[in-house]
Amino acid sequence: MSVPASYIDLSETVRYGVVDGIAVVVLANPPVNGLSNHMRIGMDAGIRKGMDDPAVKAIVLTGDPAGKGFCGGADLRQLNTAAGREGPSIHDMFDYIASAPKAVVAAIHGFALGGGLETALGCHFRIAEKNANLGLPEANLGLLPGGGGTQRLPRLIGAVPAMDMMLTAAPVNGERGAELGIVEASFTGDPIEAGVAWALQNAVGVSDLPVVANNPVPDADSVDLAAAHAAIRPNARNGRAQHAIINCVEGAINATTFADGMAVEQREFRELVASPEAAALQYQFFAEKEAAKVIGLSKETALRPVNSLAVIGAGTMGGGIAMVFANAGIPVTLIEQGAEQLERGVSIIKGNYEATAAKGRLSAEQVATRVGLITPTLELEAAKDADLIIEAVFEDLEVKKELFTKLDAIAKPGAILATNTSRLDIDQIAAVTSRPQDVIGLHFFSPANVMKLLEVVRADKTADDVIATSMKLAQKVGKIAVLARICDGFIGNRMLSPYVREAHFLLEEGASPQQLDGALQAFGLAMGPIAMGDLAGLDVAAAGRRRQRELLPSGVRFSKVADIVVDAGRLGQKTGAGFYKYEAGNRKPIPDPEVEQIIEKCAADAGITRRAITDEEIVEREMLALVNEGAKLLDEGIAQRASDIDVIYTNGYGFPAYRGGPMHWASQQGLDVVLEKIKKLREVHGEYFWTPAPLIERLVAEGKTTF
Ligand code: NAI
Numbered sequence: 001m002s003v004p005a006s007y008i009d010l011s012e013t014v015r016y017g018v019v020d021g022i023a024v025v026v027l028a029n030p031p032v033n034g035l036s037n038h039m040r041i042g043m044d045a046g047i048r049k050g051m052d053d054p055a056v057k058a059i060v061l062t063g064d065p066a067g068k069g070f071c072g073g074a075d076l077r078q079l080n081t082a083a084g085r086e087g088p089s090i091h092d093m094f095d096y097i098a099s100a101p102k103a104v105v106a107a108i109h110g111f112a113l114g115g116g117l118e119t120a121l122g123c124h125f126r127i128a129e130k131n132a133n134l135g136l137p138e139a140n141l142g143l144l145p146g147g148g149g150t151q152r153l154p155r156l157i158g159a160v161p162a163m164d165m166m167l168t169a170a171p172v173n174g175e176r177g178a179e180l181g182i183v184e185a186s187f188t189g190d191p192i193e194a195g196v197a198w199a200l201q202n203a204v205g206v207s208d209l210p211v212v213a214n215n216p217v218p219d220a221d222s223v224d225l226a227a228a229h230a231a232i233r234p235n236a237r238n239g240r241a242q243h244a245i246i247n248c249v250e251g252a253i254n255a256t257t258f259a260d261g262m263a264v265e266q267r268e269f270r271e272l273v274a275s276p277e278a279a280a281l282q283y284q285f286f287a288e289k290e291a292a293k294v295i296g297l298s299k300e301t302a303l304r305p306v307n308s309l310a311v312i313g314a315g316t317m318g319g320g321i322a323m324v325f326a327n328a329g330i331p332v333t334l335i336e337q338g339a340e341q342l343e344r345g346v347s348i349i350k351g352n353y354e355a356t357a358a359k360g361r362l363s364a365e366q367v368a369t370r371v372g373l374i375t376p377t378l379e380l381e382a383a384k385d386a387d388l389i390i391e392a393v394f395e396d397l398e399v400k401k402e403l404f405t406k407l408d409a410i411a412k413p414g415a416i417l418a419t420n421t422s423r424l425d426i427d428q429i430a431a432v433t434s435r436p437q438d439v440i441g442l443h444f445f446s447p448a449n450v451m452k453l454l455e456v457v458r459a460d461k462t463a464d465d466v467i468a469t470s471m472k473l474a475q476k477v478g479k480i481a482v483l484a485r486i487c488d489g490f491i492g493n494r495m496l497s498p499y500v501r502e503a504h505f506l507l508e509e510g511a512s513p514q515q516l517d518g519a520l521q522a523f524g525l526a527m528g529p530i531a532m533g534d535l536a537g538l539d540v541a542a543a544g545r546r547r548q549r550e551l552l553p554s555g556v557r558f559s560k561v562a563d564i565v566v567d568a569g570r571l572g573q574k575t576g577a578g579f580y581k582y583e584a585g586n587r588k589p590i591p592d593p594e595v596e597q598i599i600e601k602c603a604a605d606a607g608i609t610r611r612a613i614t615d616e617e618i619v620e621r622e623m624l625a626l627v628n629e630g631a632k633l634l635d636e637g638i639a640q641r642a643s644d645i646d647v648i649y650t651n652g653y654g655f656p657a658y659r660g661g662p663m664h665w666a667s668q669q670g671l672d673v674v675l676e677k678i679k680k681l682r683e684v685h686g687e688y689f690w691t692p693a694p695l696i697e698r699l700v701a702e703g704k705t706t707f
Contacts, residue, residue, distance in 0.1 A: 002066040003028065003192075014042020015064075016049060021057045021204075022196045023050030027071060028064035034075025035115045037087035043119075044088040044096075051100050058203040060195035061123060062107040069110020069132065070191075071119055090115065090147055091262075094122035098211045103203035107195025108132050108183070113171065117182075118147035121156065124209045126183040127198050128174030129191065134182055135171025139241045141285055142278030142658065146269035150248035151261040152212045157181045158219040159249050163228060166245045169238075213258040220253045235524050237657040240277045244268040276668065280660030284650060287643035287661070291482045292475065294467055295640050301468040304414060310335055310386035312403065314345025314376070317420050318392035320448030323349055326373040327449070328477040334376045335383060337393075346376050352449065384410050388473070390442055392420040400424065401432045408433040416466050418442040423489045423544065426459040436461040440470055443490060444479075445652045453652035454479040455490050482648050485638045488547075492648045494633065495662075496529075497548065498625040498689070500541070503529040504559035505685075506618055508603040510610040513579045514591045519615035520622060524656025529622070531589050532654075534578035538562055539571045556688045561602045565595065624678055626662040631693035634707070642667075642707035667706035675700045 003026050007017035013029035013036065025046030027033045043061065050059035063070040078084035097104050106112070106120035108128040113135050120126045120134075128134060136145040136153065144150055145166065153162035157180045165172065174186040184202070187194040217223075225246055232242045251264025272278050310333040311322045322332045336342035353367045362370075375382075383389050389411055393399055400419060407417055417439045419429055430439035441457025454474045458467050467483070474481035484490040489497060506516055507530075517528025533541065542563065549558050565579060572578035573587060580589030603610050626649070633639045646661020659665055666674045675696050682690035699707070 003064055009042075010045045010049070011038040011042030013038045014046055016046045018053070018056060019192070019196045020200060021055060022199045023053065023056040023059045024192055024196065025050070025059060025061045026064055026192070027062070028067060029075070030064075030067055032068060032072030032111075033063050033070065033116070034072060034077070035090065035119070036075040036078050037083050037085075039071075039075070040087040040090060040093070044093050047093065047097065047100075047104060051102055056102065057205070058103040058105060058199040060105050060107050060192070060199050061119070062191045062195050063109060065109065065190050065192055067110070069116075070106065070108040070112040071116030072111060073114025073116050073118075090119060090122065094148060094213070097122055097124065098213055100209075103199065103206055103209055105195055105199045105203050107187075107191045107198070108134070108174070109191040111135075111171070114138055114145060114149075115147045118145055118149040118152070120183075121149065121152040121212055124206075124211065125198075125203055127185045127187055127194065128177050128183040129194075130174045130186045130188055132174040132177075133171035134174065134177045135169070136166050137169040137171065139166060139169040139238045139245060140281070142238050142241045142275065142281035143272050144241055144245045144248060144265070144269055146265060146273075148213075148262060148265065150245060150265045150268075151252045151255075151258065153182075154217045154249050154252045155215040156212045159217050159223045159253060160219055163223075163246065163249050166249075167228075167232075167242050217249075217253050223249070223253065225250050225253075235521070235526070235656060238277070238281060240275060240658070241272055244272050277658040280658050280664060283643070283660045283664055284646070284657050287647050288480055290641065291480065291644050291647045292471060294471060294483055297464055297468055301464050303472055304387065304416060304465055304469045306330070306387045306416070306469060306473050308386050308388075309333070310383035310389045311392060312336075312380070312383070312389065312407075313392040313394075314342050315392065316446060317444060317448055318390075319345045319349050319352075320446065320450075321390055321392055321420065321444055322374050323352065323370070323449040324444070324477050324479070326370045329373070330477075331373045332375070333382045333386060334374050335380055336376070336378060339378060342376050342378060346374070349374060380406060381410060383407065384412060386411070386415060388416045388418060390418045390420060392444075395421060395424065397424050397428060400429050404429050404439070405432045408435065414438070416440060416469065418470070420444055422493055426457055426486050427461075430459045430461060437463040438466055440466050441484075441486075441490070442470060443484075445492075451652060452478070452480045453492075453648060454481045455484050455492060455648065455652075456481045457484045457486060457490050459486055480647060480651050482644045483640055485636075487633075487636070487638050489544075491630075491633055491639050491645060492652050494638070495626050495629045495645070495649075496653070497544070498629050499622055500529050500533065501559070501689070502621050502625045504561050505557070506613060506621065507561055507599050508559055508606060508608050508610070509613060510603075511613045511618060512591065512599075513595065514589075515613070515615070516618055517589070519618040522615065523619045524659055526654030530579045533562065534572040534580055534582075534589065535587075537572045537574055538566045538578050542566060553688070557606070557686070559602065560605075561599055564598050564602060568594075568598070570595075620677065621681065623662060623665055624674065624681065627666040627674060628678055628690070628693050628696070630663050630666075631695040631707070635693065635695040663707050670705040671696055671707070672700050672705055 007015040010016050015026040029039050050056045104123040105125040106123040111133040112120050136149045138145050177183045178186045228246050248265045252261045255261035311318050312335045314336045322334045325332050356362045357367050426441045430436035440462045443455035445451035445453050456470045471481045513530040517531050520528040570577040581592045630645045642663040646663050649655035649661045650657045678692045
């Protein structure tokens with residue numbers, strides 16, 4: 001259905017017609033009917049026109065049936081523009097509707113999100129298509145619904161369900177919306193027809209039109225606001241916005257007049273908009289969109305079909321990767337070399353699915369379907385029909401080369417051959433095949449079925465369509481893909497090297513593991529580097545440490561602390577002790593005096609006099625280590641853009657999204673300040689580790705303060 005030709009234009013994006021005595025105001029501002037100036041002008045004009053026409057009995061506000069939905073909120077194209085501030089405000093329009101004599105009915109199809117749902121809440125009645133998404137997702141961007149949503153939704157459905165919707169930022173469908181009382185009824189079919197029919201039956205001649213703003217909050221006595229505040233995790237990505245939303249709901253409950261409540265909302269909104277947390281979350285939002293774009297790759301690049309998969313290695317990573325694809329409905333052949341390993345791998349997969357089902361997040365049928373999509377086998381030959389083969393065997397170049405030689409003989413022409421290596425040179429792996437153009441790195445993060453990040457690593461000869469297919473496929477299976485080029489550790493792990501190096505130096509200089517991790521957790525990281533090492537296994541990084549040590553010129557400082565901890569048989573959580581000790585079955589790190597002694601001895605052997613170290617120094621040195629390396633990666637073309645690095649850190653390394661990422665952090669400090677601090681570190685700790693990245697020097701010389 002589309003808008004009937006008889007409708008007239010009220011503005012660039014709003015049409016108007018009258019059907020059976022019901023005025024229909026149609027919003028048509030693709031792609032999402034964002035509330036631009038012309039949308040507000042047209043909407044306001046349409047509602048007034050209907051009110052002024054004696055032949056009109058009620059007014060329906062709806063989205064173009066041919067469009068995607070009712071309204072998706074603010075028009076992002078007009079964010080911070082003069083046009084965005086033009087035209088009537090939605091608040092004035094809501095006030096007008098509140099005192100108007102005829103009913104205004106919002107008929108919602110597709111979605112009413114953010115300002116879109118707030119617009120519907122400003123109408124007298126609402127109906128929604130059964131599958132339409134109704135929600136106030138502002139908290140996702142570190143904001144709150146500032147169009148009266150925090151005041152009207154609690155008054156309409158109660159503070160408890162309203163708070164739940166706003167704090168989780170999760171939409172409900174039209175059917176659920178009707179149960180909650182957000183809408184009067186749900187419908188199927190054309191929104192104009194449904195709106196007109198509903199209005200004729202329910203909205204004509206109603207003398208006492210309902211106005212949400214006039215309601216008290218129905219469950220005001222049973223809301224526990226203190227508990228709601230307390231339930232927000234200290235490091236929640238949008239914690240600040242969540243607290244502000246609860247304050248607004250409190251405002252709604254305590255308000256004498258609706259305007260009192262609105263004043264609270266406006267105050268909280270203004271504070272949030274100006275907050276660094278909101279800026280960082282919005283930056284992240286756009287950064288993730290940007291990361292999907294491959295510079296220099298034509299949008300028309302044809303994709304290769306990926307309808308079947310083989311995963312080689314059923315260990316920690318292979319099992320998780322198989323689940324990622326089975327979850328998306330793609331059949332996976334899971335190939336192992338040993339029967340015992342295969343059996344263990346499959347039983348872990350089943351265990352994971354069953355645990356999810358036990359939490360009520362999967363049905364028994366879904367578990368059976370997903371497990372059924374994974375075919376375990378010991379035959380490498382079984383990879384011959386796969387469109388994509390992902391290797392996740394031991395991190396050993398020779399093992400991988402041997403495997404890729406075999407795969408080259410087995411895989412069908414055009415199959416994509418991927419490796420999940422974390423650090424190895426993919427060019428060398430590609431070189432053993434007769435088809436290096438088909439070889440790529442798909443670096444998943446552990447646990448692969450949970451972590452959102454995927455580093456897509458292009459090798460020297462990787463074909464464009466292999467890159468494009470990998471980026472698109474990642475999206476299809478719910479991952480956030482970031483493109484990298486080859487170097488030791490690619491983007492994320494290469495930056496981790498100086499970060500962990502500084503952590504170990506700081507231990508020697510006077511910090512304890514718990515102080516170091518505590519300072520970074522207080523900064524917002526999910527986990528500090530020392531606890532992270534224990535989780536990953538300190539032996540895992542040993543080879544990398546050895547390699548790096550061999551590259552060091554003589555006389556350059558090297559911390560032996562991790563190696564000595566490993567030599568003491570402390571490999572991390574898996575052996576019950578690493579830098580911390582662990583009780584059986586418990587992942588909580590417990591400080592261990594034995595490790596303190598190891599650290600003190602290391603420091604003494606290296607001639608270091610330990611001193612008191614502030615949390616501030618810990619955070620700053622760790623951030624600067626990340627930033628300096630990140631800048632080098634950018635300069636070397638390993639990363640496409642600074643924001644890609646931030647997407648990697650927030651989605652793969654537990655970096656707090658509300659700080660935007662290490663590169664965003666640096667831009668907020670100002671690159672001139674960052675450069676000065678790096679130079680100071682160079683004075684104290686020498687130029688080998690702290691020579692400023694040339695890119696930072698260049699940008700500062702050009703007068704730039706951000707990446
Ligand atoms: P793992 O040791 O848990 O599993 C490897 C599995 O591969 C073993 O079950 C082994 O039997 C099997 N395997 C070895 N050679 C094989 C062959 N020729 N054919 C079939 N199966 C073979 O190792 P994990 O941790 O799963 O690592 C796999 C790869 O993923 C490595 O390259 C690693 O660097 C990478 N990776 C690991 C991450 C982690 O956190 N564990 C994170 C990201 C990447």
